[in-house]
Amino acid sequence: MRASPATALRALSFAAGFVLLALGATAARAETDLSAVCERAAVEAAANSGVPVSVLKAISLTETGRNRGGDVRPWPWTVNMEGKGVWFDSREAALAYVYEHYKRGARSFDVGCFQINYKWHHENFASIEEMFDPSANARYAAAFLASLHAESGDWETAAGAFHSRTPEYADRYKAKFAEYRARFVHEDGRPLVVTPPLLAVAAAQPSAGGYVGTGDITPRVNTYPLLQGGGQPALGSLFPTGTGGGIGLFARGGAG
Template sequence: MPIIKRLHQKVPITALGLCCLGLLLSLSGNSGWAKSPRSEDPQGISAICDHAASRAAAESNVPLEVLRAITRTETGRGGKSGLEPWPWTVNMEGAGKWFETEAEAKAYVEKHFQRGARSFDVGCFQINYRWHHQAFESLNDMFDPVTNARYAAKFLQDLHGEFGSWTKAAGAFHSRTPKYADRYVARFTRIRDDLTPMTAVASLPERRVTTFSAPRPLVAGRRTTALISAPSGATSAALGSLVPLSGGSGQALIAIR
């Protein structure tokens, strides 16, 4: 059984139903957590996105505060230190969820992928599968915090070249429709202005990577975004970004679209 199948591997259409119906979950033995993901300190998990943003910023000309604000605007929830990003976030066809572990997030994607879902966002920067999967080797790559952050940085660089400012690039990262972009920019700016300096860290923590293989993707479509109402996975059908404006429990529901 393959652990990872490349997303754009050429698979004969007659064989798709037989060998690639869904995502096949398995644990990789190449790396490991020092502790079980369930026993990880939530603050340590929330720091993963900031570490990934730091690496992506160092490798690009995207300011670190822009990446840190984007990941919070996309996935932020209330924590001990205020609004914190969450790497195991999935936005599935307009319904957003936070998951306590990477394995739970991937199992959720697998379940919905099997039923035909293709419009979903994953990871620290909520990269959309339907629009952007061709830039990744696999869904595992899309979930990887550093790979996710690097792609977001490249996308923001391209948008900065087009729009001429990081603030406008942030708005276009969410939507090219002005009314949606403007609402997103207002939230992004508020979050960026409230950022505290990032503590220096040597590197990302070691983690056990849960992997899955994916069938050949469908044709690209439109990106959707959604918001979350509960810290461990309650959903809302309303459209918007994954961001509570309060610094508390993460219960605020503010729709962007």
């Protein structure tokens, strides 16, 4: 028996609705995975460094927290360009933005899950692309936090110094850090399941022959000196709070 036009239309509408729901669910999963990239990188760095996972997750959230539907989560493609914080939907878009400003002379900018400052720390990475790598970004942040903790013996104090050596800035940062750390402190001491963070963002990688660094962003042989036996950064914070754009997103209003 042939279906009536009305029945066929209802069936078509149902099928179209099902497809839209499926596409929406896929998009939601992709976004959730992207939001989890920094969290996975924090777990990986914690497992390899001994820095509590709650500390690393709280730092990343304080630095890059993005409010999506009322839920604040860290975001890997975050850039603070000379005081202006921007979130991007893809690594490629974030790189394009950074290179555009780099070519005009910008050097004080922060990138990635832990907002590593290019001006003061680029020599510890092979390229800007590597600075954006969630794993590399997290490893460097963990090493620096460990060195700061060795000074004070207190993770909250280390977090404040991670942001700034100036008490005014450090104290404000510590308050937000402590608030966020409370969300994750129950994870400390538990077995850490390390999931490679980049698996979730493979589709966002630029195509071959994409961005090529110029000038002082060419590859360097001696990467990660903090991880190679006692090297110390020139300044006391990954995110200087003096002139320029060295402060993190948190200091400019944070999530939004």
